[in-house]
Amino acid sequence: MKLRILFLLFLLVFTVSSTESKNGKTSKFSVKKNSETKTSGTVSNRSDNGFEKSIVQIKVSYQEPDYISPWKKKNPRVRRGVGIVVNGNRILVPAQILQYSTLVEVKKFSSYTETKADISRTDSETNLALLTVEEKGFFEDLKPLEFQQKIVYPQQIAIYQLDNSGSIQSASGALLSLDLDLYPQGQVELPILDVNSAETLNGNGEVIVSDGKAAGILFDFTGDKNAGRAIPSFLIRKFLGLSGKSDRIAYKGFRHRPVTDSATKEFYGISGKNEGILVAEVLPGSSADGVLKAGDVILEFGGKKIDSKGYFEHSTYGKQVFSFLAHAGDEFGYEIGKTVPVLILRDKKKMEMDLPLKPFPYSAVRIPHRDPSNRPDYYLNGGFLFLELSENYLLEWGKDWRSRVDKKLLYLYDYHKFRSLGEPQSRIVLLSQVIPDESNNGYHDIFGRILESADGISVNSIQDLMRKVRESKKDTVSLKLDDGTEVVLDKKEMAKANSRIGAQYKIPASAMGERK
Structure with a gap:
């Protein structure tokens, strides 16, 4: 009897609690839990600072290329970001959010609809891009944002973005340090700000503000580490032409390695305990081509x-890699068209050299670093699919691509990304796969092999391969792969095979045979 009474009392209490919840009432525990969630990392609304007139929302529709089946693209997707209004009725955004874009739209604080925007300029090195808007009056109620000339750290910062209602959202954070690294699509090491914040951020262009001016643009953020990276304002000013005489980035022209062991120091004649680095590789067509040599020791730069x-010791930013002087050295008078004095050891003798600063020599690249072009160059004929090796191709293997791809391809990517001095311009051509057909029986298992030659002559690009096949006066073309396999292309049979393959695998005829 007592058990029945206790059960009825419990049921009554549970029913009352459920009724209160349905009527909008919550328990003290629930209120406390919601309060904790609300203050644990969401952004606060601050619209009284005027930044809503300088920041816009960006919506990018895009389609990534498919490097496994390069005649088609992957499914359409959308990414969102933040843009900054700058002088000249333009909008500044991180270039990475525009990659593979098919449509770019912007929305400002005073509008509930998106407006089409056009890409007017992109720079893969600084990871910056500019948008324009043709709609009349779009910029009338907007105000350009100013940028800091120098960065101070460590310091507390505010991080701004615009929400869907047009209100400014602010988060708190801190600038921790400044280091040199590559931007997502770049080849030149440039200054990058390290940012810390315990709040929810995306890393798609949020604006870092200090003393009422922009100190940087966030382009990367890892929530579980509360860590992000940002483009510093002085680099943005260079891109916008607000500092220096050139808005382009210079490149020192060589790769280097440290010299820390006594045996190496003695071999190269380095007398100081903590001085000098070794020139490891000079890129053809670069600033260092014809000036420095592999094996030179740089003592002063x-x-x-x-x-x-x-x-070296920077007066404002402390210890920095010496590349800073060549790549972002406007404050020292070093930019494209200027020369940098260099003190070196060559054959254990000190020499003074002048290094004329030039842009990065993209003609020296053999394996493109996240090439932002929309389509990979390929050649599909008779079911044989040829591609040029690129980082994007390797990335198709997923996050663990370095442990999954062929070790020879990984070696080439790590150590032969650039051509050597004296070598002609070239790319590495792969026989990526063989699409099965009766005409190519026996080759179906070939996957990701390096093409070494066609009829005994080396192949240096997809266009070169197509030309060799077209101009061959024989009915067959003999291809040699890096594992010793010989592939024979029958030119007459390939045309028939293309018709069958197109019908069976739904590949358009325009994707097969020679392409311009």
């Missing part, structure tokens, strides 16, 4: 002493 790990 741009009038600054370089330690054995490649650092």
Whole structure:
């Protein structure tokens, strides 16, 4: 009897609690839990600072290329980001959010609809791009944002973006340090800000503000580490032509390695305990081509002493890699068209050289680094699919691509990404796969092999391969792969095979045979 009474009392309490919940009432525990969730990392609404007139929302529709089946694209997707209004009725955004774009739209604080925007300029090195809007009056109620000339860290910062209602959302964070690294699509090491924030951020262009001016643009953020990276304002000013005489980025022209062991120091004649780095590779057509040689020891660069790990002491930013002087050295007078004085050891003798600064020599690239072009170059004929090796091709293997791809391809990517001095311009051509057909029986298992030659002559690009097949006066073309396999292309049979393959695998005729 007592058990029945206790059960009825429990049921009554549970029913009352459920009724209160349905009527909008919550328990003290629930209120406390919601309060904790609300303050644990969401952004606050601050619209009284005027930044809503300088920040816009960006919507990018895009389609990524398919490097496994390059005649088609992957499914359409959408990414969103933040843009900054700058002088000249333009909008500044991180270039990475525009990659593979098919449509770009912007929305400002005073509008509930998106407006089409056009890409007017992109720079893969600084990871910056500019948009224009043709709609009349779009910029009338907007105000350009100013940028800091120098960065101070460590310091507390505010991070701004615009929500769907047109209200400014702000998050708190801190600038921690400044280092050199590559931007997502770049080849030149440039300054990058390290940012910390415990709040929810995307890393798609949120604006970092200090003392009422933009100190940087967030382009990367990892929530579980509360860590992000940002483009510093002085690099943005260069891109916009607000500092220096050139808005392009210079490249020092060589790769280097530290010299820390005594045996190497003795071999190259380095007398100081903590000085000098070794020139490891000179890129053809670069600033260093014809000036420096592999094996030179750099003691001073741009009038600054370089330690054995490649650092110099910057008066504002502390220890920085010496590449800073060549790649972002406007404050020292070093930019494209200028020369950098270099003190080197060559054959154990000190020499003074002048390094004329030039842009990065993209003609020296053999394996493109996340090439932002919309379509890979390929050649599909008779079921044989040929591609040029690129980082995008390797990335098709997923996050663990380095452990999954062929080790020879990984070796080439790590150590032969650029051509050597004296070598002609070239790319690495792969026989990526063989689409099965009766005409190519016996070759179906070939996958990702390097094409070494066609009729005994080396192949240096997809266009070169197509030309060799077209101009061959024989009915067959003999291809040699890196594993010793010989593939024979029957030119007459390939045309018939293309018709069958197109019908069976739904591949358009325009994707097969020679393409311009």
